[in-house]
Amino acid sequence: MDSRSISARSENMRRIRSRNTLPEMVVRSMVHALGYRFRLHQGNLPGRPDIVFPSRKRVIFVHGCFWHAHRGCARTHVPKTNDAYWVPKLAGNKDRDRRNRRELATSGWRSLVIWECEIQNRGRLIGKLTKFLGPTKGR
Numbered sequence: 001m002d003s004r005s006i007s008a009r010s011e012n013m014r015r016i017r018s019r020n021t022l023p024e025m026v027v028r029s030m031v032h033a034l035g036y037r038f039r040l041h042q043g044n045l046p047g048r049p050d051i052v053f054p055s056r057k058r059v060i061f062v063h064g065c066f067w068h069a070h071r072g073c074a075r076t077h078v079p080k081t082n083d084a085y086w087v088p089k090l091a092g093n094k095d096r097d098r099r100n101r102r103e104l105a106t107s108g109w110r111s112l113v114i115w116e117c118e119i120q121n122r123g124r125l126i127g128k129l130t131k132f133l134g135p136t137k138g139r
Ligand SMILES: [Zn+2]
Pocket: 065, 070, 073, 074, 075, 115, 116, 117, 118
């Protein structure tokens, strides 16, 4: 097998993985293991946050680096083939994210974005989550 087909294959696997939102499941199980109670995808909140902590009035969005245009991230690259489509599309996603977080803040919800690339550093991610969520109750 030549190196080109190997890299094409790993690129393909990465796409499949992100479609199954593995990052979201990783963050969810981490939050659970840390002892926090949460709900999923509350439709009545702006942007339908991925993980909702009603008693703490906090929400977490788990964002794919490509779809949400993570600034300066290696996983964010606009496909060259059709950038007239992708550039405004990804910019639109980012604007919508910003608007949703502003709306949440206006109604007293604090929000945190976890980027797909951040799940690789488990220790740092745990630190970020506990700092945002505060101490767990009953432990
Ligand atoms: Zn990223």
